[in-house]
Amino acid sequence: MDNNETAKKKVVHFIRQIINKDIAENKKNSQVITRFPPEPNGYLHIGHAKSICLNFGLAEEYNGRCHLRFDDTNPIKEEQEYIDAIIEDVRWLGFDWGEHLYFASDYFEQMYAWAVQLIRAGKAYVDGLTTEQIREYRGTLTEPGVNSPYRNRSIEENLDLFERMRKGDYKDGEMVLRARIDMGHPNMNMRDPVMYRILHAKHPRTGDKWCIYPMYDWAHGLEDSIEGITHSICTLEFEDHRPLYDWFLDQLGIYHPQQIEFARLNLTFTIMSKRYLLKLVKEGIVSGWDDPRMPTISGLRRRGYTPAALRDFSERVGVAKRDSIVDSQLLEHCLREDLNRHAPRVMGVLNPLKVVITNYPEGKVEEFEAINNPEDEAAGVRKVPFSREIYIEREDFMLNPPKKFFRLAPGREVRLRYAYYITCTDVLQDEKTGDILELHCTYDPESRGGYTPDGRKVRSTIHWVSLEHAIDAEVRQYDYLLTVPDPSAETAKKEFMDYINPNSLTVLHHCKVEPSLVRQKVGFKCQFERKGYFMIDPDSKIPEGTLVFNQTVSLRDTWAKIAQAESGKH
RNA sequence: UGGGGUGUCGUCCAACGGCAGGACACAUGACUCUGGAUCAUGGUAUCGGGGUUCGAAUCCCUGCACCCCAGCCA
Numbered sequence: 001m002d003n004n005e006t007a008k009k010k011v012v013h014f015i016r017q018i019i020n021k022d023i024a025e026n027k028k029n030s031q032v033i034t035r036f037p038p039e040p041n042g043y044l045h046i047g048h049a050k051s052i053c054l055n056f057g058l059a060e061e062y063n064g065r066c067h068l069r070f071d072d073t074n075p076i077k078e079e080q081e082y083i084d085a086i087i088e089d090v091r092w093l094g095f096d097w098g099e100h101l102y103f104a105s106d107y108f109e110q111m112y113a114w115a116v117q118l119i120r121a122g123k124a125y126v127d128g129l130t131t132e133q134i135r136e137y138r139g140t141l142t143e144p145g146v147n148s149p150y151r152n153r154s155i156e157e158n159l160d161l162f163e164r165m166r167k168g169d170y171k172d173g174e175m176v177l178r179a180r181i182d183m184g185h186p187n188m189n190m191r192d193p194v195m196y197r198i199l200h201a202k203h204p205r206t207g208d209k210w211c212i213y214p215m216y217d218w219a220h221g222l223e224d225s226i227e228g229i230t231h232s233i234c235t236l237e238f239e240d241h242r243p244l245y246d247w248f249l250d251q252l253g254i255y256h257p258q259q260i261e262f263a264r265l266n267l268t269f270t271i272m273s274k275r276y277l278l279k280l281v282k283e284g285i286v287s288g289w290d291d292p293r294m295p296t297i298s299g300l301r302r303r304g305y306t307p308a309a310l311r312d313f314s315e316r317v318g319v320a321k322r323d324s325i326v327d328s329q330l331l332e333h334c335l336r337e338d339l340n341r342h343a344p345r346v347m348g349v350l351n352p353l354k355v356v357i358t359n360y361p362e363g364k365v366e367e368f369e370a371i372n373n374p375e376d377e378a379a380g381v382r383k384v385p386f387s388r389e390i391y392i393e394r395e396d397f398m399l400n401p402p403k404k405f406f407r408l409a410p411g412r413e414v415r416l417r418y419a420y421y422i423t424c425t426d427v428l429q430d431e432k433t434g435d436i437l438e439l440h441c442t443y444d445p446e447s448r449g450g451y452t453p454d455g456r457k458v459r460s461t462i463h464w465v466s467l468e469h470a471i472d473a474e475v476r477q478y479d480y481l482l483t484v485p486d487p488s489a490e491t492a493k494k495e496f497m498d499y500i501n502p503n504s505l506t507v508l509h510h511c512k513v514e515p516s517l518v519r520q521k522v523g524f525k526c527q528f529e530r531k532g533y534f535m536i537d538p539d540s541k542i543p544e545g546t547l548v549f550n551q552t553v554s555l556r557d558t559w560a561k562i563a564q565a566e567s568g569k570h
Numbered sequence: 571u572g573g574g575g576u577g578u579c580g581u582c583c584a585a586c587g588g589c590a591g592g593a594c595a596c597a598u599g600a601c602u603c604u605g606g607a608u609c610a611u612g613g614u615a616u617c618g619g620g621g622u623u624c625g626a627a628u629c630c631c632u633g634c635a636c637c638c639c640a641g642c643c644a
Contacts, residue, residue: 197642
């Protein structure tokens with residue numbers, strides 16, 4: 001963490017308040033031990049990043065520790081690929097769990113013993129009802145449930161049945177172990193919840209050792225207890241599971257961590273549900289979990305996001321209990337702030353328009369010194385070659401410029417960044433279409449380096465790349481995944497798939513970038529001056545093939561706003 | 571019409587009986603060899619109705635709205 005980040009005032013949100021109070025009262029040994037407990041059934045997204053930053057951040061802040069624990073209790077959905085990806089993502093975000101890497105599956109034996117303890121205490125029983133029957137017996141939100149006919153089996157019978165469940169005497173779904181609580185409880189979770197189900201499935205870590213697997217409600221508190229977690233932070237939907245979390249721990253009489261719930265992160269113009277993200281991947285709407293449009297950590301990483309930006313964002317969105325949807329522009333702001341300080345500047349032309357500087361000597365090449373990062377003097381300078389033919393951005397020229405357009409136009413003079421002033425003298429157009437093919441300009445030799453002796457001003461400075469020195473590149477530009485900020489707020493009864501933005505990806509070929517970029521590797525982040533921040537994508541074929549850039553985020557564009565406002569007027 | 575939660579600028583988060591504040595967004599201006607960055611300025615909010623109090627976003631009563639829960643998912 002750099003100084004800038006730690007210097008920011010941190011809000012004492014309700015979880016910090018709980019911790020402060022605990023410490024003041026010397027509860028929990030005044031310790032802070034948290035955990036991030038992902039289920040390895042998919043890739044992590046930015047919502048998880050918030051949780052990671054919260055849990056690891058709190059531990060860091062209070063000189064405690066945070067465990068990375070895989071909640072691998074459902075072998076049907078979980079895979080080693082996900083375990084590996086999650087480890088990579090958490091590490092990339094900049095967190096370290098030391099030796100505290102755990103797996104729920106490592107506790108299966110202990111959990112089994114505790115289940116036996118509950119059976120012995122008459123607090124759990126083996127039920128032979130079918131899934132459908134269990135659902136029917138559970139009652140509804142407004143009606144109490146009905147006791148299972150198997151609820152009053154003897155302890156001995158339950159012990160025997162449970163052991164046989166483990167041994168594999170039954171098929172999937174034939175038996176379950178249930179807690180014996182209260183079928184009439186107003187909280188559905190307390191109506192004799194299932195503790196173990198039979199799953200003859202190969203587990204990524206335990207293989208075929210087990211055929212019974214613990215349910216979340218049974219397992220999670222035990223995992224927390226075993227690890228001595230002090231503050232078990234989870235999302236709001238687990239709020240009404242807390243009585244059950246507490247019940248199991250109390251019945252067992254073991255160490256009792258405190259579960260605390262906060263609101264999950266939502267972002268405008270995107271989706272956070274693992275189910276939907278999986279759908280996008282499966283249906284090929286995106287190229288994979290790490291598609292730069294995805295809100296997954298791997299997607300953001302490939303897009304060019306930095307861990308520092310994500311950590312800053314996580315702090316800034318705050319921690320509270322009310323449902324909310326954070327403006328994606330806050331995320332972008334955090335990103336730009338970080339990249340502005342750290343990304344070296346280069347010149348790259350996305351939509352090239354050829355310019356011939358008619359009074360510049362043919363064959364002559366000059367090199368101009370360019371500043372690598374005006375925000376960071378230590379970044380130094382580099383040389384950029386200049387010659388008679390260059391490319392400029394098509395957008396930087398208009399045949400009939402509106403009032404507030406300051407860039408190049410017929411007869412108008414602008415500055416070429418770090419080079420010369422040029423004036424447009426001729427426009428070559430396609431006779432049929434009117435398309436602008438090429439510009440002829442003259443330069444003022446007196447303006448070398450970007451200033452003139454007479455001190456005259458130009459309204460605009462534009463970027464450029466020397467034609468003969470330019471490197472060809474592909475640029476991928478991204479837009480939001482969705483066409484609406486919040487699908488759940490839409491009144492039309494549509495599916496989220498109806499709000500998928502068909503234009504979320506634009507691929508630009510034959511972009512022209514300055515030659516210094518040829519030395520860079522995959523993952524290199526830079527700013528194309530006046531355009532935005534870009535990162536070299538792994539799809540690049542370096543050094544011999546195509547260089548592929550992802551547009552991480554555009555620069556703030558005042559002109560675009562003006563132009564939009566103007567066009568809106570007419 | 572059971573249970574659990576939540577209502578503060580457009581958005582997110584503060585204020586914990588004492589001047590409703592910050593960030594993002596938006597708008598205007600200054601500056602600028604990036605229409606970037608930076609700086610300055612501005613507008614906009616306590617779900618409704620009662621009550622307690624010198625004083626209420628905060629406490630009480632009442633109503634309303636929204637979210638979550640009926641997986642052998644987590």
